[in-house]
């Protein structure tokens with residue numbers, strides 16, 4: 370057993386994160402080749418030979434593998450190297466300089482998700498340095514294009530090189546952060562992801578001259594349909610992840626809070642004041658319980674003096690695990706009646722790996738030891754990640770990107786926001802935690 374100098378390793382992880390932030394891999398255009406080359410150099414220096422695969426020019430994906438002696442199915446450490454754009458004017462520190470201030474590393478990608486890419490790189494290096502005997506292969510994938518859907522990244526790898534990344538389990542972005550309910554700190558492990566089913570909401574009416582109003586105006590019909598959609602909450606669907614999450618939280622709470630959580634599970638709606646948690650988290654909890662339909666774009670008319678015959682809204686639909694486009698359509702039609710036509714535009718299936726798995730259990734044990742008093746709960750992401758691609762290979766994906774709990778920092782708003790940042794000591798904590806989880810899950814007992 371090697372005793373690592375975790376302070377030195379934290380510094381090393383921070384250096385890799387800073388280097389990655391400074392490589393501008395804003396998608397579009399991506400240029401993830403910059404990150405892939407950087408990671409490849411580091412891996413090669415320590416005797417791990419990676420493969421770089423270009424989905425399209427400049428859109429490089431990196432895959433590296435530590436081989437096991439055994440047959441047990443691999444663990445995939447997955448990450449994406451692209452980031453969303455940043456409006457530099459709104460940042461306290463420049464978004465691609467990776468400056469350290471007040472104990473934080475500032476930069477686009479600091480929590481989504483160059484930090485985890487750096488941690489996963491460290492896990493690969495440490496397993497190698499320790500020569501840990503493995504019973505599962507450990508695969509590291511740093512892919513392109515996640516922020517635009519993964520067509521040239523994880524999606525492309527799954528379609529074109531599935532054998533390189535096929536794994537039984539994967540660790541991904543998504544969870545790993547903590548939140549507090551009634552004095553207890555909960556660390557989230559993402560075991561489910563909502564799917565998306567975006568649609569056009571379309572109304573029709575009679576065209577005409579705007580100087581002579583009539584009551585069959587497509588624009589007015591659309592406004593009514595959108596209002597109707599906005600006023601309704603769609604039915605509750607309790608998944609395994611949600612039930613386990615709410616019940617686990619409930620066990621630590623007062624009878625009143627436990628009862629409020631139970632009311633939520635029973636479909637009784639939520640009194641906004643009944644849960645002692647932050648407003649954003651409460652809204653997230655509610656979104657996890659329902660399919661949602663959020664209108665985001667409007668399109669109608671070509672001239673101000675012409676009543677158009679068609680009006681259209683684009684609606685961002687999100688569906689919970691076990692729901693389908695068809696069941697979602699039925700819910701929407703129950704609300705809208707025949708007020709509007711629904712045409713689905715794109716679709717990504719919801720996912721659920723569930724909390725009953727050896728990987729979830731290993732994460733739970735590691736967290737119990739490193740964060741006594743904190744409780745691991747399964748969690749559902751309301752957005753979508755590259756998990757949607759990787760699960761096509763039968764992989765069970767768990768979102769666990771560890772970050773130290775800090776009640777002062779609103780972790781949710783950081784990804785894609787201004788002043789995206791991660792605490793320096795979270796890099797040490799996250800690297801250590803991911804290493805412990807990976808080692809415990811993959812090392813051979815022999």
Ligand SMILES: [Zn+2]
Nearest residue numbers: 481482515542
């Ligand atoms: Zn991400």
